[in-house]
Amino acid sequence: MSNTTQLLRFITAGSVDDGKSTLIGRLLHDSKSIFEDQFSAIARTSEKRGMAAVDLSLLTDGLQAEREQGITIDVAYRYFATPRRKFIIGDTPGHEQYTRNMVTAASTANLAIILIDARKGVLTQTRRHSYLASLLGVPHVVLAVNKMDMVDYSQARFDQIIAEYSSFAAQLGLHDVHCIPLSALNGDMVVNRGANLGWYGGPALLELLETVEIDHDVNTSDFRFPVQWVCRVHGSDFGSDITRQSGLVSTETVGEYANGFRGFAGRIEAGEVSVGDEVTVLPSGRTTRVKEIVTYDGTLQTAFAPQSVTITLADEIDISRGDMIVRTSAHPPKVDKEFEGTLCWLSESPLDKNRKYLVKHTTRTAKCLFSRLDFRVDVNTLEQHAAERLNMNDIARVAIKTQQPLVFDSYGTDRATGSFIVIDEATNNTVAAGMIA
Amino acid sequence: MKLVENIVNRHTLTHLDALESESIHIMREVAAECRNPALLFSGGKDSIVMLRLAEKAFRPAKFPFPLVHIDTEHNFPEVIACRDKLAKDLGERLIVRSLEDSIRRGSIVVKDPDKPRNPYQSVTPLETIAEFGFDACMGGARRDEEKARAKERIFSFRDEFGQWDPKNQRPELWDTYNTRVHAGENIRVFPISNWTEMDIWEYIGREKLYIPNIYFAHEREVIRRGGSVIPVSHLVQPKAGEKVEVLSVRFRTVGDMTCTAPVESVARTVDEIIEETATTRITERGATRMDDQTSDASMELRKKEGYF
Numbered sequence: 091m092s093n094t095t096q097l098l099r100f101i102t103a104g105s106v107d108d109g110k111s112t113l114i115g116r117l118l119h120d121s122k123s124i125f126e127d128q129f130s131a132i133a134r135t136s137e138k139r140g141m142a143a144v145d146l147s148l149l150t151d152g153l154q155a156e157r158e159q160g161i162t163i164d165v166a167y168r169y170f171a172t173p174r175r176k177f178i179i180g181d182t183p184g185h186e187q188y189t190r191n192m193v194t195a196a197s198t199a200n201l202a203i204i205l206i207d208a209r210k211g212v213l214t215q216t217r218r219h220s221y222l223a224s225l226l227g228v229p230h231v232v233l234a235v236n237k238m239d240m241v242d243y244s245q246a247r248f249d250q251i252i253a254e255y256s257s258f259a260a261q262l263g264l265h266d267v268h269c270i271p272l273s274a275l276n277g278d279m280v281v282n283r284g285a286n287l288g289w290y291g292g293p294a295l296l297e298l299l300e301t302v303e304i305d306h307d308v309n310t311s312d313f314r315f316p317v318q319w320v321c322r323v324h325g326s327d328f329g330s331d332i333t334r335q336s337g338l339v340s341t342e343t344v345g346e347y348a349n350g351f352r353g354f355a356g357r358i359e360a361g362e363v364s365v366g367d368e369v370t371v372l373p374s375g376r377t378t379r380v381k382e383i384v385t386y387d388g389t390l391q392t393a394f395a396p397q398s399v400t401i402t403l404a405d406e407i408d409i410s411r412g413d414m415i416v417r418t419s420a421h422p423p424k425v426d427k428e429f430e431g432t433l434c435w436l437s438e439s440p441l442d443k444n445r446k447y448l449v450k451h452t453t454r455t456a457k458c459l460f461s462r463l464d465f466r467v468d469v470n471t472l473e474q475h476a477a478e479r480l481n482m483n484d485i486a487r488v489a490i491k492t493q494q495p496l497v498f499d500s501y502g503t504d505r506a507t508g509s510f511i512v513i514d515e516a517t518n519n520t521v522a523a524g525m526i527a
Numbered sequence: 528m529k530l531v532e533n534i535v536n537r538h539t540l541t542h543l544d545a546l547e548s549e550s551i552h553i554m555r556e557v558a559a560e561c562r563n564p565a566l567l568f569s570g571g572k573d574s575i576v577m578l579r580l581a582e583k584a585f586r587p588a589k590f591p592f593p594l595v596h597i598d599t600e601h602n603f604p605e606v607i608a609c610r611d612k613l614a615k616d617l618g619e620r621l622i623v624r625s626l627e628d629s630i631r632r633g634s635i636v637v638k639d640p641d642k643p644r645n646p647y648q649s650v651t652p653l654e655t656i657a658e659f660g661f662d663a664c665m666g667g668a669r670r671d672e673e674k675a676r677a678k679e680r681i682f683s684f685r686d687e688f689g690q691w692d693p694k695n696q697r698p699e700l701w702d703t704y705n706t707r708v709h710a711g712e713n714i715r716v717f718p719i720s721n722w723t724e725m726d727i728w729e730y731i732g733r734e735k736l737y738i739p740n741i742y743f744a745h746e747r748e749v750i751r752r753g754g755s756v757i758p759v760s761h762l763v764q765p766k767a768g769e770k771v772e773v774l775s776v777r778f779r780t781v782g783d784m785t786c787t788a789p790v791e792s793v794a795r796t797v798d799e800i801i802e803e804t805a806t807t808r809i810t811e812r813g814a815t816r817m818d819d820q821t822s823d824a825s826m827e828l829r830k831k832e833g834y835f
Contacts, residue, residue, distance in 0.1 A: 096542060096545075164694075176723075194698050318556065398547075398584070450705065452557075503765065
């Protein structure tokens with residue numbers, strides 16, 4: 091593994107019937123990411139169940155409850171690597187009632203593989219998965235047309251499916267869609283190209299995963315730095331063993347911190363920042379300059395998303411967790427107590443409009459109210475319906491009021507500063523996920 | 528101040544830098560939102576990586592939490608020595624609670640003192656959490672280790688009995704973590720969830736971390752029992768008919784001495800271990816942990832009881 095290997099997070103959406111588990115099993119098996127003890131365990135199970143060949147789909151069966159019931163109940167994360175990239179797979183069940191699992195896995199994904207059975211073509215669930223991928227802002231979509239072996243590897247059938255899908259994808263605003271014909275069962279066009287799809291000139295699935303451009307998925311233009319933690323050291327503690335270990339403070343610079351160190355620790359969620367840049371602290375609106383960008387490995391001239399750093403500022407300004415430091419620019423984030431967004435309800439107890447909830451957005455948590463339910467979206471037809479209440483897996487356009495102002499961008503501009511979760515204070519459960527309009 | 532050269536292309540983090548930044552972010556969320564957190568530290572390689580990540584997250588300040596070790600007293604002496612050295616070098620507070628304490632208290636009744644103590648490992652952590660009132664414990668578990676772990680959240684909620692309910696986990700979206708618990712409940716937090724065994728070794732190499740020498744190949748007296756190679760120690764002696772061999776071995780994991788098997792190896796440096804890790808055909812726990820092999824769901828069952 092070279093030290094410049096990148097990380098790609100992707101999800102797989104589809105049902106067991108589409109051969110999703112087989113596809114993941116095939117990807118892991120043919121990229122030599124399955125270990126002998128894992129393989130012998132599934133070989134034993136396959137034999138016990140009276141199967142003729144080793145069932146690769148068993149690799150993704152996790153918990154006892156799932157094996158007993160033959161279902162997948164939750165998101166499982168799997169890891170594999172090739173010499174070109176490291177991969178994290180968020181494996182989500184395709185069942186209708188598990189919309190929330192796909193939303194969860196999609197929230198951190200760079201790419202979504204949407205699986206289609208070549209015999210069945212574009213189905214309701216294909217539309218649902220594609221809609222959720224677009225709603226969660228997954229930057230790249232792969233339409234994997236599986237079971238090509240069942241349609242005689244027909245190019246005409248493949249072309250027919252992608253023609254149907256393309257108009258739908260455009261309607262959803264999915265820009266970067268790749269369509270690949272494959273057979274997970276036989277291993278055609280997954281890792282190896284196989285001998286049956288000679289008419290297809292594009293990349294096999296793994297090659298695409300290894301090469302899809304992800305650098306530009308990060309919003310590099312506007313600096314956004316939610317303050318996570320204020321790092322304080324008293325002046326008298328400088329020069330102690332601990333401050334020396336950090337590499338931050340050498341004997342010559344201890345004097346600089348005679349009055350103590352106060353840095354703002356956090357992760358850069360978007361953009362970049364350099365020493366000397368003028369920054370604005372929100373919501374207060376005070377401005378100052380970046381004095382230093384501190385890390386354990388020394389100070390930086392420039393830092394960028396998604397680095398975790400500690401920033402010191404030229405002026406003493408009152409800043410605490412939940413504030414956001416941004417570069418003073420023509421594109422400031424909004425600061426408001428009211429906003430609109432799309433909500434995905436995740437809890438078994440329905441939304442109660444009369445109740446207050448908590449919203450956690452970046453590093454700030456505030457009480458909130460749902461002041462309006464505009465409409466509910468039918469994830470299968472994309473039709474809008476009047477919304478009286480929201481149940482688990484419902485997606486709706488809402489208006490929200492918060493007790494304190496939030497500092498936000500639209501989700502389309504920035505996933506990190508445009509997203510929030512809703513917490514029920516009574517149970518402390520996470521009950522909804524939201525994307526700011 | 529020293530200035531670090533910008534060694535990567537602008538706006539591209541390597542996978543290790545991306546994982547490191549994610550872990551730092553998680554640790555800072557714990558420090559900022561939890562009332563009384565702790566970092567579990569055993570002296571094993573994953574927890575040594577966790578310590579470096581904590582330094583990166585919080586220096587130049589002290590860690591806003593103590594280090595806690597639950598000692599089975601079946602640990603390798605080299606690991607305990609490393610634990611004590613690192614805690615002292617860092618100047619951080621180390622709390623050690625031992626299964627012996629629970630045995631003396633009567634909350635653990637051991638049938639055979641020399642048998643593996645993993646079955647009892649859930650009791651002492653829960654007692655320690657209660658003693659100090661910890662509401663969050665950070666641990667170095669990784670999702671690639673085991674299939675139950677693969678389905679566990681980064682912030683994993685436990686009820687007042689310390690139990691994990693895999694069917695009823697809180698949804699975890701983006702990097703927005705729900706850290707809230709009621710009194711008596713707690714969360715286990717796994718900042719290196721997304722790291723693999725290979726990432727750990729690459730990071731140990733990159734950061735030049737000090738680790739116990741038993742991770743490197745060395746000559747050791749072992750016996751072969753039930754398909755595994757078992758180290759001979761004061762707890763494991765050859766039975767009649769078993770032959771003691773001297774092999775060149777290293778440990779891929781370091782747990783209870785009676786149930787942690789070494790692998791045959793000649794890797795004496797981190798680079799050589801990375802090379803071996805890249806070509807091994809056996810999973811980390813499959814090769815080394817007899818306690819995970821009693822049934823297909825051993826880890827899941829132990830986690831449900833409160834194990835980390």
